[in-house]
Amino acid sequence: MPSVSLVIETVQQLIRQQMYIEMLMALLVAIACVYASIRLASYLGFRLIRLFLPYPVTQYGFRGKLLYADDSLERRTFFNKEFGVSAKPDLVYRLNSGATCVLEIKSRHKVIESDVAQLAVGIVAVRTRYPATKGAIVLGNGKVYWQRKAGWSSSKIMRHYKRSVTLARKIKARPKNSKIPCKPLAECRQQKCPYIGKCH
Structure with missing residues (x-):
C-alpha cells in the first residue's frame, strides 16, 4: 500500500x-x-x-489598382499544381474593398458558358499568387458580368466546372484544325458550346 x-x-x-x-x-x-x-x-x-x-476609377466602372495585365512585360502563366490547371487572365485588380479580382475581356456582346468556366479556372490558378475572391467578364459592349461563384473554395470551383475543364484539356491536347470527338452533340448545342463545328 x-x-x-x-x-x-x-x-x-x-x-x-x-x-x-x-x-x-x-x-x-x-x-x-x-x-x-x-x-x-x-x-x-x-x-x-x-x-x-481611394483607388482611381477604372474604365470598367469600379475602383481598383492594376496588379497584373496579360499584355504587360510581366505577363506570366499562373499554374496551380494542386488542381492541375493553368491560366493567363487578361487583368488582375485589387479592388477598393481590398479584394482581388480577376477580369476576362471578351469582344463579343454576350456571355457563354465557356467564358464563365475560363474565368473560374483562372481564379483558381491566380490564387497561387493573389488571394482572388472576385471575378468578372467584360463584354465588347462595356457590360460587366460579375461571377457570383468567385468566392467559392478552389476545390468547389473545380468540382463545379469539372466537365468544362476536361473538355478544354482534350481540345488543348489535340493538333490544330483537328476534329474533336463529342458524343453528346445535341447537349453541346443546347449549351451553346463554342467548339461546335469542330466536333464530329
Missing part, C-alpha cells in the same frame, strides 16, 4: 501537469488573439486609407 507522502507527491505532480497544460492553452489563446487583432487592425487601416485615398 503506497505511503501518504507518495500519494501527496503524485497528486502534486498531476496538479503541476494540469497547470502547465492550462498555461500552454492560455498562451495559445493569447497568440491567436494577438494575431486576430493584428489582422483586424491591418484591415481597418487599409479601409481607412482607401476611404480617404
Whole structure:
C-alpha cells in the first residue's frame, strides 16, 4: 500500500501537469488573439486609407489598382499544381474593398458558358499568387458580368466546372484544325458550346 507522502507527491505532480497544460492553452489563446487583432487592425487601416485615398476609377466602372495585365512585360502563366490547371487572365485588380479580382475581356456582346468556366479556372490558378475572391467578364459592349461563384473554395470551383475543364484539356491536347470527338452533340448545342463545328 503506497505511503501518504507518495500519494501527496503524485497528486502534486498531476496538479503541476494540469497547470502547465492550462498555461500552454492560455498562451495559445493569447497568440491567436494577438494575431486576430493584428489582422483586424491591418484591415481597418487599409479601409481607412482607401476611404480617404481611394483607388482611381477604372474604365470598367469600379475602383481598383492594376496588379497584373496579360499584355504587360510581366505577363506570366499562373499554374496551380494542386488542381492541375493553368491560366493567363487578361487583368488582375485589387479592388477598393481590398479584394482581388480577376477580369476576362471578351469582344463579343454576350456571355457563354465557356467564358464563365475560363474565368473560374483562372481564379483558381491566380490564387497561387493573389488571394482572388472576385471575378468578372467584360463584354465588347462595356457590360460587366460579375461571377457570383468567385468566392467559392478552389476545390468547389473545380468540382463545379469539372466537365468544362476536361473538355478544354482534350481540345488543348489535340493538333490544330483537328476534329474533336463529342458524343453528346445535341447537349453541346443546347449549351451553346463554342467548339461546335469542330466536333464530329
